[in-house]
Amino acid sequence: MSLLAQQLVLAVLLGGVYVAVAVGFSLVWGILNIINLSHGAFIVVGAYITWTLFGRFGIDPFLSLPLDALALFVIGYALQRGLINRVIRAPVFFTLLLTFGVNLAIVNLLLAVFTSDFRSVTPSYAGSGLTLGPVVVPYIRLAAFVIAFVVAGLLSLLLARTRVGAAIQAVASDRDAAQLVGIDLRHTYALTYGIGAACAGVAGGLLSTVQAISPTAGDPYTLQAFVIVVLGGLGSVTATVVGGLLFGFIEVFGQAAPGLGAGYANAIAFAVLVVVLVVRPQGLLGR
Amino acid sequence: MAEPFLSVRGLSAGYGETLVLRDVDLDVDAGELVALIGANGAGKSTLLATLSGLVPPVSGSVRLAGRELAHARPETIVAAGLAHVPQGRRLFGGLTVERNLLLGAYLRRDGEIRADVERVVGYFPALRDKLARDAATLSGGEQQMVAIARGLMARPKVLMVDEPSLGLAPNVVDRVIDVCAEINRAGTAVLLVEQDVLVALEVARRAYVLETGRITLSGDAAELRADDRVRKAYLGI
Numbered sequence: 001m002s003l004l005a006q007q008l009v010l011a012v013l014l015g016g017v018y019v020a021v022a023v024g025f026s027l028v029w030g031i032l033n034i035i036n037l038s039h040g041a042f043i044v045v046g047a048y049i050t051w052t053l054f055g056r057f058g059i060d061p062f063l064s065l066p067l068d069a070l071a072l073f074v075i076g077y078a079l080q081r082g083l084i085n086r087v088i089r090a091p092v093f094f095t096l097l098l099t100f101g102v103n104l105a106i107v108n109l110l111l112a113v114f115t116s117d118f119r120s121v122t123p124s125y126a127g128s129g130l131t132l133g134p135v136v137v138p139y140i141r142l143a144a145f146v147i148a149f150v151v152a153g154l155l156s157l158l159l160a161r162t163r164v165g166a167a168i169q170a171v172a173s174d175r176d177a178a179q180l181v182g183i184d185l186r187h188t189y190a191l192t193y194g195i196g197a198a199c200a201g202v203a204g205g206l207l208s209t210v211q212a213i214s215p216t217a218g219d220p221y222t223l224q225a226f227v228i229v230v231l232g233g234l235g236s237v238t239a240t241v242v243g244g245l246l247f248g249f250i251e252v253f254g255q256a257a258p259g260l261g262a263g264y265a266n267a268i269a270f271a272v273l274v275v276v277l278v279v280r281p282q283g284l285l286g287r
Numbered sequence: 288m289a290e291p292f293l294s295v296r297g298l299s300a301g302y303g304e305t306l307v308l309r310d311v312d313l314d315v316d317a318g319e320l321v322a323l324i325g326a327n328g329a330g331k332s333t334l335l336a337t338l339s340g341l342v343p344p345v346s347g348s349v350r351l352a353g354r355e356l357a358h359a360r361p362e363t364i365v366a367a368g369l370a371h372v373p374q375g376r377r378l379f380g381g382l383t384v385e386r387n388l389l390l391g392a393y394l395r396r397d398g399e400i401r402a403d404v405e406r407v408v409g410y411f412p413a414l415r416d417k418l419a420r421d422a423a424t425l426s427g428g429e430q431q432m433v434a435i436a437r438g439l440m441a442r443p444k445v446l447m448v449d450e451p452s453l454g455l456a457p458n459v460v461d462r463v464i465d466v467c468a469e470i471n472r473a474g475t476a477v478l479l480v481e482q483d484v485l486v487a488l489e490v491a492r493r494a495y496v497l498e499t500g501r502i503t504l505s506g507d508a509a510e511l512r513a514d515d516r517v518r519k520a521y522l523g524i
Contacts, residue, residue, distance in 0.1 A: 163389075163393070166382065166386055166389065166390050166393075167390070167393065169379065169381065169382055170379045170382070170390050173379040173380055173381055173382065174377050174378075174379060174380075176341055176373065176377065177373060177377035177378070177379065178379075178390075179339075179340070179341060179361040179362070180339055180341070180361060180365070180370070180371045180373060180377075181365065181390050181391050181393045181394075181437065181440075181441065182361065182362040182365035182366060182393045182394035182441065183362065183390075183393055184360070184362050
């Protein structure tokens, strides 16, 4: 019983991290129709910023998250405006190819700067947690969970309440009509991509505290983000939150099933993905 | 004589190698209601898309209040006072009617945007209790009303309305056309593109006839209504 409770807590907390991993990917896919293969690389860049600030200057990893977001926003905005925007109207294959190339470039840049060694961020409170009877809630994972939901909430508010959010949705809905009310397409595309990258940066900062990072660690995150968005459905932050939490449960409980182990985590996740695609191809909450 | 408010001279435009518009001249004076008529595929919508910067012109000039806008970006053109209500409504589905209207005022920074929502809804009282609805769930007539209201939210000096009557019931068409005339009486110049030629010539002061990309006739709306060529080609008389 206590084991089950512990697993439940871990599943929910892990789900929170997955929400952070997927929320920016979902925005870029839903609004720009770009399956951003460099998303995982953005996450890793965020992780390395947090790692550097922690290692060099002793800055707490959670305090460096706004910097991760800012740096990745700038990188994302510039990349979209200068490079990806050139193929935005081309078939989806071209954006796949281009973002794949961007991914390779970033990974190799990181290899050159940081080498391929695994790194981790371990603040003094890394090992401790909140003890609730038989269940232990690790502080770091709890904080990561809360921050993931804050990020998702802020993104939701941005889209639902602000002028920029209205412009982003208008562009997704009808780009000609958006231009006719005076929305600058190039700027709005770049903003959207920048915001997606900023979310990835925060996710990277969070992940650096719970997992070891290396320049090539990004690709599984892109894959996970893809599965989560397909699970939840494209087109809303809520759908991504549901997809992320579900993915956390699948991973934790799949591994705990008799006869299976940690090695089956991805296989289980993709099996569920296939089932969802067959039964409900628009995703659980997709339109 | 002073330059007309909106002055189009020698405008040619098209898609790729194909020219759709050839050497189009067209004027709209301040406060005027001008109709643009012509058959399907004559280039009416392309003309409006060129004027609003969606289609780049090949040659020619578009001047609004003396300012050259032929190669300006769409947002510059909207800001200069030329708004375009596109054919087929083109609302932002998934967003509420109210947000659609607020997006119409996207470039405005003044404090009167909220008051303007009230003002434009005043033209279409049917929209008043539908502001919180998803725009995509409205009827065709209501969507057309929102599209025109959204265009007005930019506070344009010239409002271009493309085929507002398309696919609407006759009583709704009357309402929509009446509102175009009301908007015009309130001081906004209107360039009305309309397939229903009789309706268009009744409400407009002047009109242009566009055929295969060229202006072939223009003049006083009442005179065009009496013109044999117009009667034969568009009124079926």
